[in-house]
């Protein structure tokens with residue numbers, strides 16, 4: 001065994017995983033404060049009024065739930081590609097915007113199908129749901145950008161990291177791969193996921209910006225669709241798009257609590273929106 005190369009593979013895993021974990025944490029923070037800034041200027045509004053609508057920072061989730069599975073992915077990718085001879089030699093650093101856009105959008109379409117499949121599996125099979133996905137839903141619709149990563153590492157591992165493992169397996173068969181395109185894909189993936197958990201109806205320009213333009217497509221998922229999924233977990237299981245939900249008959253564009261919020265009705269209790277966590281863990 002070459003100890004030097006083994007340490008290099010480990011370093012690639014730790015640095016890569018830490019960058020995604022820290023990136024997720026920073027994006028959550030920026031998303032949370034941006035929503036507040038926009039709310040103070042009455043440019044956005046909460047999708048439903050809840051008494052526990054702004055809560056629960058989970059900084060540890062970014063390390064354990066997001067960072068750790070990516071450490072394992074990047075370590076195993078570096079190891080299977082043979083370090084500098086394979087992984088590094090095939091890597092391109094070209095900033096080709098056309099290629100980066102096409103790569104990102106194509107990957108999002110494929111990832112959306114994968115995400116829909118795995119996410120639906122969690123909701124379809126009760127033991128899987130209880131073990132791996134129930135924690136993510138335990139806040140009900142009392143969600144904010146700060147709780148995006150809240151959940152099980154296996155949940156993130158299967159919904160997100162496993163897709164990237166398949167992606168790297170495909171890239172391995174190509175003559176070269178583009179690091180900036182992979183970084184852009186992960187950045188928009190994180191931003192889209194944070195948007196889905198912000199709990200605010202965002203203007204189209206902002207949604208388009210944080211989703212890398214995908215938010216402008218006719219069947220794009222929005223902060224509203226994933227928020228409704230947290231109000232009613234039977235619907236809206238897609239990540240970037242709604243077409244799989246529409247085909248499966250599980251798409252919902254409206255929820256009675258969102259409707260009431262727009263009409264100025266009374267705020268429902270935390271229990272009414274599915275909040276199942278101890279009250280003393282609420283951070284307002």
Ligand SMILES: [Zn+2]
Pocket residue numbers: 136197226230
């Ligand atoms: Zn969610």
Ligand SMILES: [Zn+2]
Pocket residue numbers: 119123133137229233
């Ligand atoms: Zn779910």
